[in-house]
Amino acid sequence: MTREPDFNELVGEDVPAEERERLRRAHDLLLAAGPVPELPPGLEEPSFGDRPGRLNENAYQLLPRRRTGAALALAAAIALIAFVGGYVAGFRHDGFSAQYSVPLHAASGLAVSAKIQIGKRDSHGNWPLRVEARGLPKLKNGGYYEMYLTHGTRSLTCGTFAGGGPSTVKVRLTVPYSFHNGDGWIVTKQLPGHEKPGPTVLTT
């Protein structure tokens, strides 16, 4: 049981009677109302499914900028999921329900705005992902992008996608393994005839 505050200690003795009565009413109401519960992370910020940039900007401030193309030794993205989770609430867009959103940062100075949204794992263990990126260069000659979950020096593919140019590319991917095995995500550029994985263009 929390100690009840002493009204006289709070307001002192030198308050005019009328003001004292007004403060007393506020005091009594505070006691009757009880505490405001701590907000769960998912409610800290409003979020909108089709709100380009907003969610990403907020979350971005929590993350260190990575100016190089280093795709390895990424910060613990899985922990970030929970952290950044404070900036998202579930929403549906094109039938996709996002549980978390993680911003992706351009690794080579590209003006790219991108994020990964993670949906709810189904009963079979599949995790739906949705990648949104604006400003990715359009690749020629059959080139494509590939996303990986990284863990130290290892990486697991999450799928491939094509697209780019001025419009926003939105793709859905599904992976059957737990993200708890990884420490971040990267998106690489894959050109035909080149060794995999190709150069990293986006990182968490």
Add this chain to the structure above:
Amino acid sequence: MELALDLPAQSTHRADRLAPAERCSDGELLQRIAGGDRDAFDVLYRRFIRPVFALALRRLGDRGRAEDATQETFTSIWRSASSYRAERGPGAPWLYAVARNAIVDRARARSETPTEAPDEASSEPGPPDEAERSWLAWRVHRAMQELPEHERPLLELAYWSGLSQSEIADFLNIPLGTVKTRTRSALSRLADALEELN
């Protein structure tokens, strides 16, 4: 929990002519939200997220369900803000009704039919008492959001953490005199805000 918000594009030129959303009353925010103003929604969200969640938690008793109900409440606010009529009263009671309905819906989804009626009357507060308490808590929690950041924690620590004024001074590492001055100021502002909400 899933939100499906179909948001129209924001009208920036319109927003330029209007007062900043932070200065708007709750009712004015609702009117702006009805026109698709996302900034107004942001401000309203920050004002009411704690009262809504507190109400949901009080009613549902489960943080997960309360979180879902809170999200449903704000989805409803976005979708139905156009049904708010300023001439019928201020925004806070309208928002309270929206929140209560969303929470009741959530509670109803969980409720189970009792196999037997209880033999004795419950000592728990009945619906009218509970409604009164909930409305009171709603107003107080909403009013708390009006306090400046340097004052609100003082009341929270004094009333809801049980710290004395000296303990608060130690905890926040500020002089005891400052604690007393700010606490009284905060109580006065709270009284003002509660009078406005009545």
